[in-house]
Amino acid sequence: MACRAMDFAVAIPLGICSPQKRDVKLFRVKCSVVSLTENAAVSGSGGRPWKVSDARLVLEDGTIWKAKSFGAAGTQVGEVVFNTSLTGYQEILTDPSYAGQFVLMTNPHIGNTGVNFDDQESSQCFLGGLVIRSLSISTSSWRCVETLGDYLSKRNIMGIYDVDTRAITRRLREDGSLIGVLSTEESKSDNQLLEMARSWDIVGVDLISGVSCQAPYEWVDKTGNDWEFNTNGRPGETFKVVAYDFGIKHNILRRLASYGCKITVVPSTWPASETLKLQPDGILFSNGPGDPSAVPYAVDTVKELIGQVPIFGICMGHQLLGQALGGKTYKMKFGHHGGNHPVRNIKNGQVEISSQNHNYAVDPASLPDGIEVTHINLNDESCAGLAFPSKNIMSLQYHPEASPGPHDSDPVFGEFVDMMRRVKANA
Structure with a gap:
């Protein structure tokens, strides 16, 4: 039997109106039929009707x-x-x-x-x-x-x-x-x-260089109207943001654009001096894979940019900030991967359900004075967010853009915009 694909159109009645006015919605169901001949060759059984x-x-x-x-x-x-x-x-x-x-x-x-x-x-x-x-x-x-x-x-x-x-x-x-x-x-x-x-070992391997972009580019796409879930408090002005691509997700860029940011995405090896030439209002250090200790060049870049303009770090960016500020990171037992991790926001006492994906964490006990832990993972009490108010720095260990969800942490993009606006007004 050759492999076949079956395509069914299914009619679903919508509403409870009269038969003459009832709407019908069509959607398509696709099924693949497994070949008996192929399975027989794989299993040597003479033809089993399932894959072995x-x-x-x-x-x-x-x-x-x-x-x-x-x-x-x-x-x-x-x-x-x-x-x-x-x-x-x-x-x-x-x-x-x-x-x-x-x-x-x-x-x-x-x-x-x-x-x-x-x-x-x-x-x-x-x-x-x-x-x-x-x-x-x-x-x-x-x-x-x-x-x-x-x-x-x-x-x-x-x-x-x-x-x-x-x-x-x-x-x-x-x-x-x-x-x-x-x-x-x-x-x-x-x-x-x-x-x-x-x-084989993943510890100490630079995985960022394999996922980062190779040249700067402009990002302009916002969250589509069909998917926009938070339209409150959008600023009228535009803020220039340089986003370091350590493995950045498109929805982080879309959320920043939706909050009024004009974004230039740069490679992970982009020099700090070139970033400052762009005169950004803020800098984003993105998420990314692997061990932050394996990318000392990225830590050095972060060190050079601290105190220059407002900074927002997400996931890998959060870990790189932790190291650049003098702290240490460590490999977790099995990491945090999922869309249902509870985090307590210490600033307002609320609990946010978050999307997380990381195997490393910042040790808050290793951080110098002046740096605040702003978020705590309630599953294991690991550090989930930092702030350094005197240097206009904020960071989260998890993914606030959270596509496909949850969206509890989305307001943090507004906090980054507020920080840029405040610094810009006082300049």
């Missing part, structure tokens, strides 16, 4: 997890982390902060809304692979343009499913993040894959 295990995830602790593959084929090594988000797998796939990592989704059902080009956080996928429990056999979103498997195949990203993600997550919580190898190659033995996992 053809992939392995080998962890550095020696455990081997058999699975079924989708997306690209081959062998890939990376750090395995789990993400507790219930939605937004496409935003996760295109978040540059996941470079060098395999993302395991704790939500068991992935792929049922397919993929579209509006929800991308960057122009490509940066993660090493995707690990899920159940791959949806159909897509039912009107925004879908292709299936998750096809999307990953075109971008050479590996994925596996039918693996016990709950058991792996519990192992990661107990032992911490582990290096793993994904492979669909039968020619490689379990011992070879295990040796690959044990000989």
